[in-house]
Amino acid sequence: MTDDTTRGDVRLSGIGKTYGSFTAVHPLDLTIPEGSFFALLGASGCGKTTTLRMIAGLEDPTTGTVHLGEQDVTGLPPYKRPVNTVFQSYALFPHLDIYENVAFGLRRRGVKSVKKQVGEMLDLVQLGDKAKHKPHQLSGGQQQRVAVARALINHPRVLLLDEPLGALDLKLRRQMQLELKRIQTEVGITFVHVTHDQEEAMTMADQVAVMNAGRVEQLGAPADLYENPQTTFVANFLGSSNLIEAEIAASSGGTLALKAGDGKLSLPAARCSAPTGTGDKVLVGIRPEKISLAHADDAREITEGRNRLTGRVAATSFIGVSTQYVIDSPVCEGLEVYVQNVERDGRLAPGAEVVLHWNPDHTFGLDAAQDIDAGVETVETDAAEGAAA
Amino acid sequence: MAAITWIRRHLVVLAGLLTLGFLILPNLVVLVFSFNKPKGRFNYSWQEFDTHAWQDPCGVADLCGSLALSLQIALWATIGATVLGTLIAFALVRYRFRARGAINSLIFLPMAMPEVVMAASLLTLFLNMGAQLGFWTILIAHIMFCLSFVVTAVKARVMSMDPRLEEAARDLYAGPVQTFVRVTLPIAAPGIAAGALLAFALSFDDFIITNFTAGSTVTFPMFVWGSAQRGTPVQINVIGTAMFAVAVTCVLVGMLLGNRRTQKSA
Numbered sequence: 278m279t280d281d282t283t284r285g286d287v288r289l290s291g292i293g294k295t296y297g298s299f300t301a302v303h304p305l306d307l308t309i310p311e312g313s314f315f316a317l318l319g320a321s322g323c324g325k326t327t328t329l330r331m332i333a334g335l336e337d338p339t340t341g342t343v344h345l346g347e348q349d350v351t352g353l354p355p356y357k358r359p360v361n362t363v364f365q366s367y368a369l370f371p372h373l374d375i376y377e378n379v380a381f382g383l384r385r386r387g388v389k390s391v392k393k394q395v396g397e398m399l400d401l402v403q404l405g406d407k408a409k410h411k412p413h414q415l416s417g418g419q420q421q422r423v424a425v426a427r428a429l430i431n432h433p434r435v436l437l438l439d440e441p442l443g444a445l446d447l448k449l450r451r452q453m454q455l456e457l458k459r460i461q462t463e464v465g466i467t468f469v470h471v472t473h474d475q476e477e478a479m480t481m482a483d484q485v486a487v488m489n490a491g492r493v494e495q496l497g498a499p500a501d502l503y504e505n506p507q508t509t510f511v512a513n514f515l516g517s518s519n520l521i522e523a524e525i526a527a528s529s530g531g532t533l534a535l536k537a538g539d540g541k542l543s544l545p546a547a548r549c550s551a552p553t554g555t556g557d558k559v560l561v562g563i564r565p566e567k568i569s570l571a572h573a574d575d576a577r578e579i580t581e582g583r584n585r586l587t588g589r590v591a592a593t594s595f596i597g598v599s600t601q602y603v604i605d606s607p608v609c610e611g612l613e614v615y616v617q618n619v620e621r622d623g624r625l626a627p628g629a630e631v632v633l634h635w636n637p638d639h640t641f642g643l644d645a646a647q648d649i650d651a652g653v654e655t656v657e658t659d660a661a662e663g664a665a666a
Numbered sequence: 667m668a669a670i671t672w673i674r675r676h677l678v679v680l681a682g683l684l685t686l687g688f689l690i691l692p693n694l695v696v697l698v699f700s701f702n703k704p705k706g707r708f709n710y711s712w713q714e715f716d717t718h719a720w721q722d723p724c725g726v727a728d729l730c731g732s733l734a735l736s737l738q739i740a741l742w743a744t745i746g747a748t749v750l751g752t753l754i755a756f757a758l759v760r761y762r763f764r765a766r767g768a769i770n771s772l773i774f775l776p777m778a779m780p781e782v783v784m785a786a787s788l789l790t791l792f793l794n795m796g797a798q799l800g801f802w803t804i805l806i807a808h809i810m811f812c813l814s815f816v817v818t819a820v821k822a823r824v825m826s827m828d829p830r831l832e833e834a835a836r837d838l839y840a841g842p843v844q845t846f847v848r849v850t851l852p853i854a855a856p857g858i859a860a861g862a863l864l865a866f867a868l869s870f871d872d873f874i875i876t877n878f879t880a881g882s883t884v885t886f887p888m889f890v891w892g893s894a895q896r897g898t899p900v901q902i903n904v905i906g907t908a909m910f911a912v913a914v915t916c917v918l919v920g921m922l923l924g925n926r927r928t929q930k931s932a
Contacts, residue, residue: 333837334836334837335833335836335837354836354841355833355836355837356836356837356838356839356840356841357839360837361837361838362833362834362837364830364833364834365830366828366830368828368830368831368833368834369834370831370834370835370849370853371831371853372852372853381835381838381840381848382838382839385838385839385840385844385848386839427838428837428838431838431839
């Protein structure tokens with residue numbers, strides 16, 4: 278345990294939180310490596326904010342412990358933890374100016390001369406000229422940067438960010454994502470970032486923990502999560518996936534031969550998180566952008582060894598950089614395919630018979646016992662998110 | 667046509683000035699008549715300019731004594747009602763406890779009840795308890811009816827306060843006491859100040875409840891009422907004008923400070 282590499286890690290062991298009969302967070306174990314940018318990703322109410330607040334000390338865990346490196350901080354109040362938070366609505370003190378807001382933490386710890394540090398910190402977030410302003414005189418993006426400065430000036434072991442970009446408009450959000458990433462690289466402090474925006478989590482974080490209904494569904498690097506989802510929730514919540522019900526027909530040399538309706542597909546056994554016995558049911562997953570489309574007339578030109586399905590174009594929508602097709606296949610209705618607009622085939626209009634084909638290595642297999650639609654973002658939940666933010 | 671356009675353009679200003687006049691005129695009368703030299707005992711008609719009342723504001727027996735008593739009661743009632751009211755407001759907003767709903771509505775009862783009914787009931791209560799009527803009974807009564815106003819003012823402020831601000835303070839190394847002193851109190855301060863000012867004003871010029879609970883003690887409003895039966899000394903107008911001037915000065919200073927602060931930070 279005294280291994281040097283784990284000295285500054287945040288370790289959550291069996292940490293859980295229940296309110297009466299409602300379980301906000303099921304006991305979970307999580308290790309956040311020192312110096313990493315870590316994202317807790319999930320829809321609202323999945324327990325990600327509760328988990329963050331338990332690290333901050335603003336919420337007492339019902340079970341389990343929180344360690345910062347070797348120190349057990351579970352019983353410590355927030356003001357005794359070397360952890361600082363950037364709150365969702367920034368929570369800047371309205372009666373203090375920007376300078377005093379940033380200096381707050383230093384003054385409470387009895388630091389006498391704060392001027393130099395506050396000045397440097399305001400420069401880091403490029404707000405040196407706003408020191409004497411009150412928070413309400415600043416724009417949303419500026420307030421956000423003050424909130425970051427106010428937390429970072431204390432050199433916390435861990436910086437916790439609770440949906441820090443939720444209140445900003447899209448363009449500013451993109452800008453602040455890069456800004457936060459730059460600051461994190463510059464200061465080298467562990468950042469734990471809570472967000473419901475999968476794109477935000479993937480662009481910023483080194484490691485993402487996808488949470489659902491109080492549990493961590495999967496943990497990994499963004500690309501790993503995206504390419505290799507282990508559950509239907511992750512497959513649908515992170516980007517979108519086509520999930521096709523199939524049955525394992527045979528297994529040979531690390532490759533599974535699958536039967537989906539009357540179609541035959543193959544899947545590397547290593548990319549299947551479900552039991553791989555012959556006759557087992559699996560969900561075959563493939564990302565929409567990995568699929569190529571060919572008109573049925575050109576079917577013979579498709580290289581051997583690729584997974585293929587036949588179908589009919591049900592709808593198309595032109596996005597600009599790409600075209601999104603919805604294909605109805607006898608095997609599965611409503612398959613999504615994204616095709617880059619390099620050479621558009623004019624024949625691929627609604628009603629056209631097509632062949633979908635893709636490299637089998639891009640296929641992933643999931644346990645068919647799960648809800649196939651878990652994590653699919655509907656319009657209703659999106660609107661609720663917007664209202665909540 | 668030109669006149670109509672002019673009126674249309676300045677209608678809001680005109681209406682505002684007329685309203686202001688309506689509000690200020692009584693105060694002006696008080697001011698003007700404080701320089702009067704009445705013929706008889708009543709200061710109801712203008713005779714001639716004179717400053718004798720201003721030179722000797724305490725020249726009437728018992729006047730300054732009653733004024734001092736009223737100020738004293740108003741001060742203590744304000745302190746008592748503000749401290750209690752602030753605590754009650756925080757408790758009602760922050761905590762869930764039994765009878766919270768009942769207390770929430772009962773606290774408004776003194777505001778809703780006709781004052782004279784409340785005054786009579788208080789007297790009955792005090793007499794049954796065998797309490798000695800005087801300073802303490804007045805003070806208790808004043809704290810009681812000021813309380814609901816303070817609670818209302820502070821509650822509104824505390825309710826609109828983002829609980830995350832206190833969490834942020836705790837997160838930034840402020841313990842419970844520091845959090846309250848550095849964050850909670852300054853943010854709630856405007857509500858507390860409004861409640862305190864209201865309490866002072868209400869207590870200082872209360873007549874009905876005071877009259878019932880005072881026994882033989884005489885406060886300033888009671889003195890004015892009593893003397894109005896036998897004749898009104900000019901000194902009453904002097905005290906009235908002075909109080910008005912103090913209040914206006916306080917408001918002006920407050921506004922100036924506020925302006926300067928916004929200019930500095932802008």
